[in-house]
Amino acid sequence: MADAxxxxxxxxxxxxxxxxxxxxxxxxxxxxxxxxxxxxGYWTVMAAKNIVDAGITPLxxxxxxxxxxxxxxxxxxxxxxxxxAWLSRYSVALMVGxxxxxxxxxxxxxxFTEQIVATxxxxxxxxxxxxxxxxxxxxxxxxxxxxFIFTREPKGGFKVITQIGRIGMMFFFGATFGTTVTTxxxxxxxxxxxxxxxxxxxxx
Amino acid sequence: xxxxIRTDIPLLIIFFSGIVLxxxxxxxxxxxxxxxxxxxxxxxxxxxxxxGLGATSLYRWHVGEIIKKTPGRWMYSVWLxxxxxxxxxxxFVWTPSHRVFVWxxxxxxxxxxxxxxxxxxxxxxxxxxxxxxxxxxxxxxxLLAACILTMTNAPIGEAIWGGIPVIxxxxxxxxxxxxxxxxxxxxxxxxxxxxxxxxxxxxxxQVGVQ
Amino acid sequence: MNFKRLDRxxxxxxxxxxxxxxxxxxxxxxxxxxxxxxxxYDYIQHLPPGSVVLNVFDWGPAQIPDAGVGAMAITQHLxxxxxxxxxxxxxxxxxxxxxxxxxxxxxxxxxKYGTDFVYFGFIAGLETALxxxxxxxxxxxxxxxxxxxxxxxxMMDKIRTVKDFALVVETTNTGTHVDGFLRQWKSxxxxxIAINIGAVMVPTYLPYYPGQVLAVIAGAxxxxxxxxxxxxxxxxxxxxxxxxxxxxxxxxxxxxxNIQYFIEKRKRREER
Numbered sequence: 244m245a246d247a248x249x250x251x252x253x254x255x256x257x258x259x260x261x262x263x264x265x266x267x268x269x270x271x272x273x274x275x276x277x278x279x280x281x282x283x284g285y286w287t288v289m290a291a292k293n294i295v296d297a298g299i300t301p302l303x304x305x306x307x308x309x310x311x312x313x314x315x316x317x318x319x320x321x322x323x324x325x326x327x328a329w330l331s332r333y334s335v336a337l338m339v340g341x342x343x344x345x346x347x348x349x350x351x352x353x354x355f356t357e358q359i360v361a362t363x364x365x366x367x368x369x370x371x372x373x374x375x376x377x378x379x380x381x382x383x384x385x386x387x388x389x390x391f392i393f394t395r396e397p398k399g400g401f402k403v404i405t406q407i408g409r410i411g412m413m414f415f416f417g418a419t420f421g422t423t424v425t426t427x428x429x430x431x432x433x434x435x436x437x438x439x440x441x442x443x444x445x446x447x
Numbered sequence: 448x449x450x451x452i453r454t455d456i457p458l459l460i461i462f463f464s465g466i467v468l469x470x471x472x473x474x475x476x477x478x479x480x481x482x483x484x485x486x487x488x489x490x491x492x493x494x495x496x497x498x499g500l501g502a503t504s505l506y507r508w509h510v511g512e513i514i515k516k517t518p519g520r521w522m523y524s525v526w527l528x529x530x531x532x533x534x535x536x537x538x539f540v541w542t543p544s545h546r547v548f549v550w551x552x553x554x555x556x557x558x559x560x561x562x563x564x565x566x567x568x569x570x571x572x573x574x575x576x577x578x579x580x581x582x583x584x585x586x587x588x589x590l591l592a593a594c595i596l597t598m599t600n601a602p603i604g605e606a607i608w609g610g611i612p613v614i615x616x617x618x619x620x621x622x623x624x625x626x627x628x629x630x631x632x633x634x635x636x637x638x639x640x641x642x643x644x645x646x647x648x649x650x651x652x653q654v655g656v657q
Numbered sequence: 658m659n660f661k662r663l664d665r666x667x668x669x670x671x672x673x674x675x676x677x678x679x680x681x682x683x684x685x686x687x688x689x690x691x692x693x694x695x696x697x698y699d700y701i702q703h704l705p706p707g708s709v710v711l712n713v714f715d716w717g718p719a720q721i722p723d724a725g726v727g728a729m730a731i732t733q734h735l736x737x738x739x740x741x742x743x744x745x746x747x748x749x750x751x752x753x754x755x756x757x758x759x760x761x762x763x764x765x766x767x768x769k770y771g772t773d774f775v776y777f778g779f780i781a782g783l784e785t786a787l788x789x790x791x792x793x794x795x796x797x798x799x800x801x802x803x804x805x806x807x808x809x810x811x812m813m814d815k816i817r818t819v820k821d822f823a824l825v826v827e828t829t830n831t832g833t834h835v836d837g838f839l840r841q842w843k844s845x846x847x848x849x850i851a852i853n854i855g856a857v858m859v860p861t862y863l864p865y866y867p868g869q870v871l872a873v874i875a876g877a878x879x880x881x882x883x884x885x886x887x888x889x890x891x892x893x894x895x896x897x898x899x900x901x902x903x904x905x906x907x908x909x910x911x912x913x914x915n916i917q918y919f920i921e922k923r924k925r926r927e928e929r
Binding site (some may be wrong): 246248249252253256263264272273275277278281282283284286289290292293297298308309313319322328332333334335336338341342343344345347348349350351371373374376379380381382383384385394397408409410412413415416418421422423428431435 | 457491501563599
């Protein structure tokens with residue numbers, strides 16, 4: 244459990260941030276700049292640990308091939324100079340190439356074919372309510388995909404199909420809003436739980 | 448020559464690094480597998496360095512604010528630099544797992560980040576009141592789904608009427624999942640197309656080439 | 658009463674009041690257990706002894722009352738079983754959440770760090786890191802969070818590649834992490850993956866259930882259900898009454914807003 248100084252500091256900062264609800268004020272601004280500085284410092288330390296563990300330690304131990312990413316990493320900072328800023332393109336290019344190579348090879352399976360397979364739901368040989376639900380699912384998936392075909396003007400029958408896709412998407416956006424309400428409220432509840440039970444030590 | 452060094456070589460780097468990784472997945476050749484392991488390791492190092500870029504940029508910006516003495520802001524920039532520097536010094540001198548560094552994170556990072564997100568609750572309350580209107584039948588569907596899902600996530604929904612979580616689950620499992628699946632498929636097609644274009648050098652904005 | 662002219666700050670006070678009251682005086686509304694929490698609980702409960710679980714901490718301070726509830730309950734459950742836990746983070750701020758979790762859950766006296774559970778801290782690279790870990794765990798998890806080289810950690814001796822993991826539990830509020838595991842661990846290797854995500858992400862990630870993910874634990878609600886399943890009700894269960902009252906307030910405000918809208922619409926039509 245947290246010590247008293249930590250609890251008090253956390254409570255003071257929490258109240259500073261919540262004071263924004265009254266109006267923007269110097270206390271809120273102070274807390275805002277504190278967290279930006281803290282987060283950046285924290286990130287830098289963690290990044291440095293990664294560089295030491297994954298890069299410098301094996302390099303010193305004899306893995307000289309790591310000189311290549313070391314050079315590319317240093318080139319990233321050339322973006323701060325006008326004359327040599329183009330050198331940072333090499334670092335970005337390597338990062339982009341690695342990122343694309345790793346993601347696209349299984350993207351097709353994970354987020355395309357698997358989703359199509361999941362759409363192939365049985366409509367015969369299952370209870371009637373399952374068959375209806377499966378049919379609704381298949382129709383909405385197909386009509387949603389057709390909605391995003393912009394090379395054909397939605398007219399006549401095609402327009403009806405895209406309208407069904409829109410209805411499905413309205414359900415999706417509504418569901419997302421409903422769950423967003425839960426998430427946002429729970430963030431507040433968490434802070435209030437801290438203030439009431441850990442700081443003020445009230446019992447619930 | 449300038450175009451080759453500044454444009455063509457970065458595009459070739461994208462192509463070859465991407466192709467090696469794609470090929471290593473489909474062809475079980477030892478050399479490709481070793482290349483994949485090495486490139487993945489390089490990716491981690493590059494990503495870690497890119498994070499350091501963020502700190503450098505922030506330092507430059509706020510030092511600039513302090514030098515210019517931007518009214519109403521420069522003193523906050525001084526404090527920001529102090530906080531950032533304390534974290535970096537403590538983290539480097541000791542280790543990130545040292546109790547002093549952990550304490551600093553728990554005191555200056557955790558509560559403020561949590562409280563900043565807590566403010567969103569108030570904004571969503573006023574947004575719900577002002578924005579969610581049944582202006583047409585599509586908006587009415589959105590509104591209905593939003594209300595049912597809001598009550599499904601809370602135990603009071605089930606306490607008011609047992610049908611609310613049943614309908615909420617149906618909305619999540621059938622129309623929501625189906626529409627979301629349709630969108631995932633469309634995004635996948637777009638992403639794969641963009642990735643292939645980038646690998647082949649048709650998309651150049653990622654490397655800052657117009 | 659015209660809510661449009663009402664000072665927003667009164668609404669803020671009202672929200673704080675309806676949230677604080679049930680925290681101090683709980684109503685004890687019943688909480689039913691959903692299929693996802695039950696599925697994950699049963700799966701973990703039936704893991705063979707000695708199984709290795711990858712418990713990924715990818716949530717930040719804001720998610721403590723949200724996905725964090727489930728993360729703590731799942732971690733507590735895993736520690737009560739004869740399984741090995743390897744943990745790491747792809748989010749920087751999640752490192753604080755590991756410390757937060759371990760300081761608040763009860764670690765059984767027979768469980769030892771290094772022998773039964775280990776934490777490797779933050780690993781940069783997102784999907785790149787996941788691909789690297791899948792191929793060679795020791796080359797990526799070079800040192801643990803406390804600086805111990807991986808070769809000196811007893812439980813890591815037999816954990817070398819993705820095939821040595823029986824389950825991945827990913828706790829996050831960012832879709833990128835889930836997508837990464839689906840592409841780098843599930844698709845190529847078939848590793849079972851369970852996701853414990855913020856409620857806001859549930860509509861987006863349900864399509865992956867049940868074909869690609871084992872279970873989708875939804876934020877505070879899912880976490881509270883898990884707390885009840887492990888018979889250790891905690892902050893998640895305590896928060897749900899406040900969730901109920903705050904949600905009811907939102908519904909009331911939506912209703913008031915719509916009633917006002919239709920009244921004004923009718924007035925404008927009559928004036929014409």
